[in-house]
Amino acid sequence: WLIITRLSMSIAWSYSSIKTFEQCPKKYYHLKVLKDVKDSGNEATIYGQEVHKACEDYVKDGVEIPEKFAYVRKVVERIAQQEGEKHTEMKMGLKRVGDGYEPCKFLGKDVWWRGIADVVIINGSTAYSIDYKTSKNARYADTKQLDLVAGGLFVHFPQLDTIKSALIFVVSGDVIKKNHYREHMDKYLNTFEDSLDRLDNAEQNAVWNAVTGPLCRFCPVVSCEHNTR
Secondary structure (H helix, E strand, O other): OHHHHHHHOOOOEOHHHHHHHHHOHHHHHHHHHOOOOOOOOOHHHHHHHHHHHHHHHHHHHOOOOOHHHHHHHHHHHHHHHOOOEEEEEEEEEEEEEOOEEEEEOOOOOOOOEEEEEEEEEEEOOEEEEEEEEOOOOOOOOOOHHHHHHHHHHHHHOOOOOEEEEEEEEOOOOOEEEEEEEHHHHHHHHOOOHHHHHHHHHHHHHOOOOOOOOHHHHHOOOOOOOOOOO
16 A cells, blocks of 8 residues: 555655655645745755855865865865765665666656765765755754665665765764665665655645644745745
């Protein structure tokens, strides 16, 4: 039943999109289904994008880190010195095939899940998967994102047995580590199975109820009756 439910979904999902759905189905509907609203972000998200780009350019091409992001230099220098085949901003797509998964194009018509890894270093049967975070501390760290990326990497790189994953908070210096193993691949990719079932039900029944909370005033769906802008 779970497989049938997943395959009935016509919308590819990602960590960020399923988190949006968990936060508020109505917000998800306008951003991902109806697409009549765009989330242009805020100062924090724009700053985060700039930091990610600076880190990517250094690891990928050796471009010097701008002075305003000098605090990330030691982190990215250590990453760049790691031995192995390096991938930055690596886009992955997975499609469902029977009871399993196969790699597919990130924007492929049959894509089921999409994920982007900030840095991946492949060294034999072991990989390092790193995600940069620009929030001030690791208080609300969520390793489920690491689980999904690890699952995707195991599908895309059949030679991998172990993935050493980390959320690196470049501002505070906090590091959240988690090891992933091939034998648990299905578990990683089923991390959000309950939320995916709810998403599938919302899509099939065309019911996208709003969830109210303190974040409503920041929501880009200004037409919602709960938006307090």
